[in-house]
Amino acid sequence: MLKVGINGYGTIGKRVADAVAAQPDMTVCGVAKASPDFGADGAVRRGYPLYSARDDRVNAFREAGYELAGTSDDLIAESEVVVDAAPGGIGAENLPRYEAAGVPAIVQGKESDDLVETSFNARANFEDAEGADAVRVVSCNTTGLSRLVAPLEENYGVEKVRATLVRRGGDPDQTGRGPINDILPDPIAVPSHHGPDVNTIFPELSIDTMGLKVPATLMHMHSLNIELGSDPSSEELRELLGGESRVFVVGDDFSIDGTGKLREFARDRGRPRGDLWENCVWGESITVKDSELYMFQAIHQESDVIPENVDAIRAMTGLADKEESMRITDEALGIGLPESRESSAVVSPV
Amino acid sequence: MLKVGINGYGTIGKRVADAVAAQPDMTVCGVAKASPDFGADGAVRRGYPLYSARDDRVNAFREAGYELAGTSDDLIAESEVVVDAAPGGIGAENLPRYEAAGVPAIVQGKESDDLVETSFNARANFEDAEGADAVRVVSCNTTGLSRLVAPLEENYGVEKVRATLVRRGGDPDQTGRGPINDILPDPIAVPSHHGPDVNTIFPELSIDTMGLKVPATLMHMHSLNIELGSDPSSEELRELLGGESRVFVVGDDFSIDGTGKLREFARDRGRPRGDLWENCVWGESITVKDSELYMFQAIHQESDVIPENVDAIRAMTGLADKEESMRITDEALGIGLPESRESSAVVSPV
Structure with missing residues (x-):
């Protein structure tokens, strides 16, 4: 041991x-x-x-x-x-x-x-x-992005990643953090540090990230656009990501509309501290259009x-x-x- | 009269x-x-x-x-x-x-x-x-997007717009709206209705929009990527937008970090109800890279x-x-x- x-x-x-x-x-x-x-x-x-x-x-x-x-x-x-x-x-x-x-x-x-x-x-x-x-x-957001880029890169090649990271203001126990009732570009300058951080894992990847902070504590949310090297169907993408052990493709029939229900789902399943170690990707959001993948994923900053x-x-x-x-x-x-x-x-x- | x-x-x-x-x-x-x-x-x-x-x-x-x-x-x-x-x-x-x-x-x-x-x-x-x-x-968000697309289209041509709309959950007087402490993809399916709505103004425009709702009431926030037909400098873009009467390019020296300070700025100036009729674009965020424009803008849903x-x-x-x-x-x-x-x-x- x-x-x-x-x-x-x-x-x-x-x-x-x-x-x-x-x-x-x-x-x-x-x-x-x-x-x-x-x-x-x-x-x-x-x-x-x-x-x-x-x-x-x-x-x-x-x-x-x-x-x-x-x-x-x-x-x-x-x-x-x-x-x-x-x-x-x-x-x-x-x-x-x-x-x-x-x-x-x-x-x-x-x-x-x-x-x-x-x-x-x-x-x-x-x-x-x-x-x-x-x-x-690497940090929670970079981990979440790397887990996606790896299978996409292997299967299709990735031409470019454009990500907007809608970040929780603080963890539930960080009582001194904000914002309250606000939406902050953070940082205001583009790109945020997340893109360069992903480059510590994928040095050649073309990636631009923009960061925001909002009055929420449960998870981060990524709004993603990924230009692929080929043009798979949305269904194929969904299957590919569903086959990744650390990606949870959120099924439509679960009626999970956001981070609150995701965490409640994890608590219902007896997860310690209600943790979600996986990227949580909304299956319904996975959309490929002219080789460009759009999707939403939530990232549990405390546990991924x-x-x-x-x-x-x-x-x-x-x-x-x-x-x-x-x-x-x-x-x-x-x-x-x-x-x-x-x-x-x-x-x-x- | x-x-x-x-x-x-x-x-x-x-x-x-x-x-x-x-x-x-x-x-x-x-x-x-x-x-x-x-x-x-x-x-x-x-x-x-x-x-x-x-x-x-x-x-x-x-x-x-x-x-x-x-x-x-x-x-x-x-x-x-x-x-x-x-x-x-x-x-x-x-x-x-x-x-x-x-x-x-x-x-x-x-x-x-x-x-x-x-x-x-x-x-x-x-x-x-x-x-x-x-x-x-057209609605507040479509108005905000149209005011940007018009001068960009005239000066450079617009190849494609990719927008993430981080939307306020409700107006300050809509006491029954949410979310509280959550981040919701809304709609989960891509694209949101906003892209097609912009097409009622620009029928030929290629635009994909993704929508989110967050616990805020003051303004919407747009995280934007716009592929231009040519490759102007960030400075030129900033000047172009600064010349638009209904675009407020937020100067760095004002230290305005989000929607709360924007609205306070409007109240300080004696604006009725603290309204901001203009698109509020963070000057520091305006970044052109390989003909792609990135920027943040806040949209006052009650007044634009x-x-x-x-x-x-x-x-x-x-x-x-x-x-x-x-x-x-x-x-x-x-x-x-x-x-x-x-x-x-x-x-x-x-």
Whole structure:
């Protein structure tokens, strides 16, 4: 069992910990957290050894009644791989610490691509991370776009991607975020950083992205136009995407009209925290016209990168190859949603 | 003075009434309203003769203490032109009444293009409405798109428009509308009705539109990609749009980040009801790349069609030609906003 340490136990870190704990070939050797809030209580209840992410917070944890296994330096020493899920910028500061300790490390999408050997998306470039010591799992939106581009590129070629990202203003627990009753071009300048970020996975891809922020917290929404190298039918496209394990083609008969019903659907199915690890693509929206694909997809910003972190661990340590890793991850988490009630097909991993 | 009757006194009707009253060559001979709410009080305070839009509501007005000038039939008989601003579908029912009375009539964008001689946007096709008896002023979003396409088509040719319309869920007074904390593809199927609606103004234009609804009430937002027939610079585009009287190029130095600050800007300038009759285009977003224009524009759904209704009146009755009508309308309302504090240019009408 590979010992995985999680440095940073917020939105991403706690989900990565649970996903690692669910795998048959790895274990959580500990989680490091910056403050003794309800998240720390959750970690202890799950049986994860608790470390203080910052040396100057050790007393705060003790005063709150937590028994610490040590600080993040101790956690790094305990780990065979570290998943860094600290806030943006802190991961970059931590990378030299992992390197000094000789421990392979994964950072999240807010860190710069320059700091690592490769940016990572399991479906698109698993092999690039094999044997690497420092890998960056791209952000939620970039993950969602990469999962689409990969099969389209393989089957038809992609001439150009034009994407409008209608982004949630903040996560449900980010009470200081906005906007309220507003629609913000964000950034106002075109393109947004998302296009160049996708280029860390597909260096040759022509992609322009525009970003907006709206008063919603549940998921992002992508309005997509993708020029293909050939002219498949809308039905063929729908079948292709339905065959991707991490794409949930939302069937018409489910009457799911937006992000709220999607999350309710996930909660009904007993998903932990109501998470949706898959791209959620409205089947009815998939439209090909003169080689141009139009579609809507919703991206759950809190969870779609979680399976990618698990696969990155396997790629870096050689635990499994791409197909095997994605299959194990998907089975352990229960990834793969049927398109409709009638659909008996169990979606298989790539 | 041309006598204009306003049949329907809601969001659009009350604004058209005030805009007509502000013109030097026309007068409001009366407004017809369906119920005696605060809007009726506003009409009386403005001195507009008040009519009951429905025969069965006459008593309701009397019981509420209003003195009626009659019913909508009486108003039609009084009018030389009627602007119908009744809820969607009612305008279609009313059209035969206007025809029977021999009174030219304008209906709003929710009615079908099939029912009228022409759909109308002053900048794009003023001449088509000259002498017509039944004209439809296209909806707010179609008006916003038409005002852009017209100068682009004239100067460069337009190969294709791809637009994502991030729409406000409802107006501030539509308390029953949603969504709350959600992002809805609406409609899920591509394209939305907006593209075909723009084709009522530009029949040959290649345009695909996708619609979304979000929890906001202040304005719509358009994320646009427009393939041009040539490759002008971003600066040239910005200058072109800045020269359009009904396009407000939002200057960088105003630090306007979204629809909330736009509306506050309009209120600061003393605009009635904080209205923004112009397309609001973020100057910084105007980006041309390989003949493709990207940009964001915000559209005030309650007011951008108001000057168009006024111009349609002149087109139908021959009161003025396109240039003169738009100039008179803009001057009377105070249309035309400077791009920046330093800008001394008074934007002139087309």
